[in-house]
Every structure is written in C-alpha cells, then in structure tokens.
Amino acid sequence: MADLSGGRRRRADDYSYGAYVDGPDPLAPPVDLRAALDKIGKDVMEGSSPQQALRELLRQGMKNRRGLDDLARKIWQKRRDLQRDNRLDGTLQEVRELLAKALGQEREALARQQGDDARFREMELDTLPGDTGGAVRELGKYDWQSSDARETFQEIQNLLGKEMLDQRFAGMKQALENATPEDTERIREMLDDLNALLAAHAAGAETAAQFGDFMSEHGEFFPEQPQNVEQLIDLLAARSAAAQRMMNSMTPQQRAELAQLSQQAFGDPRLAQSLSQLDSQLQGLRPGQDWSGSGRFDGDNPMGMGEGTRALEQLGQLDSLAEQLSQSYPGARLDDIDLDALGDALGDQARADVQELADLERELRDRGVFDRADDGSLRLSPKALRRLGESALKDVADQISGRRGERETRRSGASGEPTGSTRPWAFGDTQAWSVPRTLLNAQLRRAGGDENVLDVSDVEVIETEQRTRAVVALCVDTSWSMVQDGRWVPMKRTALALHQLISTRFRGDALQLITFGRRADKVELGELIGLEGAYVQGTNLQHALMLAGDHLRSQPDAMPVVLVVTDGEPTAHLEPDGDFAFSYPPDPRTVRATLVELDKLAGRRAAISFFVLGDDPRLASFMDSLARRCGGRVIAPDLDGLGAEVVADYLRTRR
Incomplete structure (x- = not known):
C-alpha cells in the first residue's frame, strides 16, 4: 500500500476532529417528521390553526435546523454591519x-x-x-x-x-x-x-x-x-x-x-x-x-462610487431576502426564497437550512398530515391525529410503567379463545406470542441486511375472542378556566391518548368525546384537537352527563364507563325550554339538575370517575359528594399525570 504520510507512519495524536466546515454537514441527522408533527399538534391544541402551526414551525425551525426567524435575524445583522462599518x-x-x-x-x-x-x-x-x-x-x-x-x-x-x-x-x-x-x-x-x-x-x-x-x-x-x-x-x-x-x-x-x-x-x-x-x-x-x-452609512471605511453602489445593491438584496424569509405577504411560499442569494449572503449552511425546511413542509403535505376543509383552510388529517395519538399514548404508557412497574393496558378479549389470527405486538399486550410469525418476521428483516437477531417490531401476538365490550363517554371541561390555568393542552392530550388506545387496542369499545362549557356537545377527535379556547362562562356538567347517557343507551349490551375531567363546580344547566342558565356561585337548581342526570347514569350501573384539576377545597368536597352518591371515584392528578390517570382508570374499570 502506498505511504501517503510523507515517509512516516502517522500516530493517532496526529489527527484532530472538529465541526464540518465545508458547507452543510453530510452526516447531519434527517429532520424528525414525528417531532415536527408533535410540535404542530401542540400548537394546534393550544389554539393555533394548522396553517399557523406549520408557519410557526418553519419560523422557529427544528433541533439542529435553523428556522426562518433566525435566518432573518442574520440578514438584518449583516445589513446593520454593512451600514455601521462603511461610509459612501x-x-x-x-x-x-x-x-x-x-x-x-x-x-x-x-x-x-x-x-x-x-x-x-x-x-x-x-x-x-x-x-x-x-x-x-x-x-x-x-x-x-x-x-x-x-x-x-x-x-x-x-x-x-x-x-x-x-x-x-x-x-x-x-x-x-x-x-x-x-x-x-x-x-x-x-x-x-x-x-x-x-x-x-x-x-x-x-x-x-x-x-x-x-x-x-x-x-x-x-x-x-x-x-x-x-x-x-x-x-x-x-x-x-x-x-x-x-x-x-x-x-x-x-x-x-x-x-x-x-x-x-x-x-x-x-x-x-x-x-x-x-x-x-x-x-x-x-x-x-x-x-x-x-x-x-456611518462607519469608518470609505467606499468608492462603485463599492457604494454594490453596497446599496447588496442592501436591496438583503431587504428582499428578509421579506422572503418573513413569509408575511399574501401567497408566500418557501419556494419564493432566492437560495442562491441566501447562500451568497449567509453561506451554504443557510441555503441548506431553508432547503430542508422546504423539504419538511413538502413531506408533511405529501404524507397526508393536512386535509383541506370545506372552506379551503388546512386541518389535521386523521393520519396526523393517529400519529399525535401514538405520541400521547406512548407518554402515558411510559408514565404508567414507570409509576407501577407494570404494563396495565390490555387487549379486548385477552382472556378469550384464540381466533386463529395474529397481529403486531403493541404496548400493553398480554397475549401469547405467535412464535412462527415472530421468527418469520425476524428472518425476513435479516434477509434485508439488518444484523439484529430479534427486534420488537418482529413480535406478533395471538388474537383472542372478545369477552367484554365497553361504551365510554369522556367528558372534558372546556370552560375558560381550563385555558387560563394551562389545562387546555393536557386535556386534549388525554383525549388523544384514550382515543388512540381504544381505536387500536379495544376496537370493540365505543368512545364518545363530549365537551362542556356553557353547553355540552358531542365532538369528533379532530374537532376537539382544533377547538380554540373562548371566554365563555359556565361549566354545564348536567348537559354533559345527559349526552353521556344518550351514548350509553346506544350500546345497551356494553359495559358503561363515564370519565369526567373538570376544574370547576357545575355553574350552568339546561332549562326545560332549551335555554342555558348560568349562575356563580352554583344555583341550587343547577345542582339538582346535575344530580338528576348523575342518578340516571348510576341507575345504568355506569362506572363513573371524576378527575378533578386544581386545589380548590370546595370543588374537591363537592366532587366527593357526587362520587359517594353514584358509587364512583374521585382522582386529583397533577397536569402531567392527567393522561396516565385517565387511561389507567379506564383499564382498571374494564378489568
């Protein structure tokens, strides 16, 4: 072999390693699409539209990837330095x-x-x-x-x-x-x-x-x-x-x-x-x-007429780049950004950052993360909601496993007879492994070049017959205090996690999401995730329990489960004429109307759990009285543990 070291053998300490400086790092990790979706989902849950959330993601960037705002700051700094250092x-x-x-x-x-x-x-x-x-x-x-x-x-x-x-x-x-x-x-x-x-x-x-x-x-x-x-x-x-x-x-x-x-x-x-x-x-x-x-131009370096003209031309280019990076004009797109001019102004890495942001935006759209609503606006697609649900459920699973040292999620019908079919293992499965399918999956993966002997993705479990079904109503408080006190996003992530668990692990169960503020409404998951907080007074638990009862009656042969997440006493109820009455402190009529609906659910032998947020002693005492009346439970989780408590309680009730 030829000696490329000039006639002597190089020692290990002859080499040094540092950051890659010749343009974008070719070994830099790709943009994490799941992390991008989680960030968009969080902004949407906080009240941003999907379009605003996407724009905010592009403005702020991702880990190890500068966003448009940072690049715009660099442009303005370069512009300021040009004027500060020179004169005409x-x-x-x-x-x-x-x-x-x-x-x-x-x-x-x-x-x-x-x-x-x-x-x-x-x-x-x-x-x-x-x-x-x-x-x-x-x-x-x-x-x-x-x-x-x-x-x-x-x-x-x-x-x-x-x-x-x-x-x-x-x-x-x-x-x-x-x-x-x-x-x-x-x-x-x-x-x-x-x-x-x-x-x-x-x-x-x-x-x-x-x-x-x-x-x-x-x-x-x-x-x-x-x-x-x-x-x-x-x-x-x-x-x-x-x-x-x-x-x-x-x-x-x-x-x-x-x-x-x-x-x-x-x-x-x-x-x-x-x-x-x-x-x-x-x-x-x-x-x-x-x-x-x-x-x-107020600097000390004198420029000639030609240099001065080029400086003004450069200022114009920088102003144009700043406008392109701001994306604040109607119809703005990342394709509008002049990548050659940006590279000349800030270097190849800046050009690569914008190109990667454009690739990320394109991939988010191509992967079906967004749908078009009837009015032409963007909304999160069912596929995106599933991904957000997976993330929320994973966080919940980690909390449950870490807290109890065991996995509590169970498949519907886990103790039933085998059906003859198998499916990929997922968190919480307690069924027996299908050894032939698991080994076959491992062999196929290794044939593709993977050296791992066995991976969790290879595991398949044996499906069993369904033994029990549940009809579940998750009632979530959407009054203004939930937004004001930072409970809005945890509430939505809780709904995401429970929806994901039921739709993937307990497919036979029927889940209905119910929101209640001044009035209550049955909503789809996408509606709840995109729901914006509004300053409307009222906590109409009575109406929510009424809608929950309607849902339970739709599945008379299933186990009835009602889960209520709230941070306030009932302050509104539905009048016989259809109007909604509000009063604070709670009016006795509101309390009576709420108890009527609670008694109806108790009469159906529904398992009712109240998840009480905040540390209001009066609220805790009132919820305790409701739980004693219906034989239910009161749980007072912290915000970070809300999702884990709701999911764990649902699993406990099913068992």
Whole structure:
C-alpha cells in the first residue's frame, strides 16, 4: 500500500476532529417528521390553526435546523454591519487627496519659476472654488506647468471615469486599470450603441437582431451574458437603481460635488452625458425598481462610487431576502426564497437550512398530515391525529410503567379463545406470542441486511375472542378556566391518548368525546384537537352527563364507563325550554339538575370517575359528594399525570 504520510507512519495524536466546515454537514441527522408533527399538534391544541402551526414551525425551525426567524435575524445583522462599518464618500476623499497632491506639485514647480506669469498662476490656484467639484472643474482648463501635477490631475479624471462606469457595469474598474485612450473610446462607443438599442426597444421596434449585433461587438463588457434585451435591461436597471440609491444616501453637498466631478470623467463630459441618458432610459423601462430609496452609512471605511453602489445593491438584496424569509405577504411560499442569494449572503449552511425546511413542509403535505376543509383552510388529517395519538399514548404508557412497574393496558378479549389470527405486538399486550410469525418476521428483516437477531417490531401476538365490550363517554371541561390555568393542552392530550388506545387496542369499545362549557356537545377527535379556547362562562356538567347517557343507551349490551375531567363546580344547566342558565356561585337548581342526570347514569350501573384539576377545597368536597352518591371515584392528578390517570382508570374499570 502506498505511504501517503510523507515517509512516516502517522500516530493517532496526529489527527484532530472538529465541526464540518465545508458547507452543510453530510452526516447531519434527517429532520424528525414525528417531532415536527408533535410540535404542530401542540400548537394546534393550544389554539393555533394548522396553517399557523406549520408557519410557526418553519419560523422557529427544528433541533439542529435553523428556522426562518433566525435566518432573518442574520440578514438584518449583516445589513446593520454593512451600514455601521462603511461610509459612501470614498471617491470624494480620494479625489481630495489627489487634488491636494496635484496642487502641491504645481506650487512647487511655480515657486522655482521667475516672472509675472508664475505669480499669476499662483494667484489663479489661490482663487480656486472652495468645494472639490468646483476646483476640479476649474482645473480642467488649467495649463499645468508641472508634468507630475498634470499626471496626478489625470489620475483624478481617470478615477472618476472608472468609478462612474463601475457603478453601472460590474468589474469595469478592474478592467480599466491600464486602459488606453483607445479603450475609453470603445467604452463611449458601447454606451452610444447601448442607448440606441434601449431607445429602439422603448419605441416598440424589433430589436432581436440589433441586440445580437450589440453583444457580438460589446459582449466583453457584460460577463453575465444576458440572452435578450429584457435580461440586459433587468441587469442594468438593478445596478442603475442601486447607483441612484447611493446618491440619495449622500448629503446634498456630496451629491453636488459628485455632479460637478462627473463632468471631468476621463476629461470628457460625454461620458457623464451618456450615463445620464442611460439612467433615464432604464428608469423609464423599469419604473418598478427602487429609484428613491436610500441608506444611512456611518462607519469608518470609505467606499468608492462603485463599492457604494454594490453596497446599496447588496442592501436591496438583503431587504428582499428578509421579506422572503418573513413569509408575511399574501401567497408566500418557501419556494419564493432566492437560495442562491441566501447562500451568497449567509453561506451554504443557510441555503441548506431553508432547503430542508422546504423539504419538511413538502413531506408533511405529501404524507397526508393536512386535509383541506370545506372552506379551503388546512386541518389535521386523521393520519396526523393517529400519529399525535401514538405520541400521547406512548407518554402515558411510559408514565404508567414507570409509576407501577407494570404494563396495565390490555387487549379486548385477552382472556378469550384464540381466533386463529395474529397481529403486531403493541404496548400493553398480554397475549401469547405467535412464535412462527415472530421468527418469520425476524428472518425476513435479516434477509434485508439488518444484523439484529430479534427486534420488537418482529413480535406478533395471538388474537383472542372478545369477552367484554365497553361504551365510554369522556367528558372534558372546556370552560375558560381550563385555558387560563394551562389545562387546555393536557386535556386534549388525554383525549388523544384514550382515543388512540381504544381505536387500536379495544376496537370493540365505543368512545364518545363530549365537551362542556356553557353547553355540552358531542365532538369528533379532530374537532376537539382544533377547538380554540373562548371566554365563555359556565361549566354545564348536567348537559354533559345527559349526552353521556344518550351514548350509553346506544350500546345497551356494553359495559358503561363515564370519565369526567373538570376544574370547576357545575355553574350552568339546561332549562326545560332549551335555554342555558348560568349562575356563580352554583344555583341550587343547577345542582339538582346535575344530580338528576348523575342518578340516571348510576341507575345504568355506569362506572363513573371524576378527575378533578386544581386545589380548590370546595370543588374537591363537592366532587366527593357526587362520587359517594353514584358509587364512583374521585382522582386529583397533577397536569402531567392527567393522561396516565385517565387511561389507567379506564383499564382498571374494564378489568
């Protein structure tokens, strides 16, 4: 084997390891779709719409993935640094320095001369205008006596020409470093041809052939290689508008000085005239460009006209990126973000972050996480609700197992006769394993390249006949206090966990979700998860128990189970005429109406459990009296343990 270490063997301590710096980390973990769905689900349960929850996820990002807000902050920081570190008078400063140098050289030469002519010239220099633009304009007609001073003054003229061209044409200043008079004449010819082309295009003439001839003759000045007149105009208008914004950002005195200096570009006012004509045509062809904007630059680093224009152009690009990242305009999409511009501004990792967010959004939509409601809005799909239920049930299972050291969830009919079919093992299953199916699954997985001998995903258990069925009503308090005291999301996660358990482990059981505030309603899981908290007073337990009784009567041969989650005494009830009455403290009529419905459930031998949230002694005493009346139970869980208590109580009741 070839020795690649330069003739010596490398030791282990010759190597060092660090963060991957050449763009996005190729070994970075993929975005966790389940974690993304959990975050969206939490926001939806707190009252956000699915669309808002998705937008919030994209704004905040995920673990190890920056969100749009963080990238926007980086953009604004870069914008602030650009303005804080630089100023726009670099060309004026350089012209002043060259002017002082030229005048010093000329005065030295005149001091060595005798005669009135030399004294007259000295007086002429002494009476030059005080502003730089006016002095340079006057010296354009001056007969220099010093060859060094003449060359220095020509530097001023060449500098002005290069800077003015560099404002409109990328890289022109560098290309003109060693320019000859013939080169500057070719530039003037290019500007004349360009103005003629734009004038013809503005007049509506067919300019395809003229554009082709122009690019054949002058294409070297356009490294971007536009393919048609429109692309050429877009390119030039963006630069021209940035040049105008740079001028707008200067003081009136600085603008006046530059206006005078522009007439001395290359010692010929024709360049300034051609560029002025070009700017005017471009503004007419692209009025939508920002021609009136400006920026404040307060730094110490002086920028020339070309640099200043590029800085204003960069500011415009940063502003555009900030708007794209904000996604705050109608119809905004992640596809709107210019990834190339973002990469140029913040690096390849920023580009990768947005691309991954776009992939995540696309995958969430493609995987059927969202459905369209009748009004066109997004809502969580049944598939998404199942995933959220799995997550909620897993948390509950972990709590139950950790608290009791055993698994309490059981399959419907676990003690019955085998049906001959099998199914994948799931948390809580107590049935016997199907050894042939389990071993077959393991063998098939290993044939695919997995080296694990046996995995939990291989296990299948034997289905048994159903022995008992339950009809279950979960009544959850949706009064404002549940929202106000942080009980809204735990309540919804409890419903998710119980719904998931029954729909996957006890499919024969019939679960009905019932919400009760000022009134009670039977709701589907998706309605409950998307339910927004509203400031409505009332805790109508009577109506909830009435609807629970209706549900129990629909399954007369099943075991009746009623689970009530609440944080307040009954303060509302249904009147005989159908209206809802509210009173706090509770009216005796409300209490009597509630007891009537409770007695009906007790008469059906329903197993009733009350899960009381909060530490109100009066509420605890009242619920104890209800439980004694119906032979039920009162459980006072903390918020984190609410789901585990409800699920465990349901399982205990079934057994």
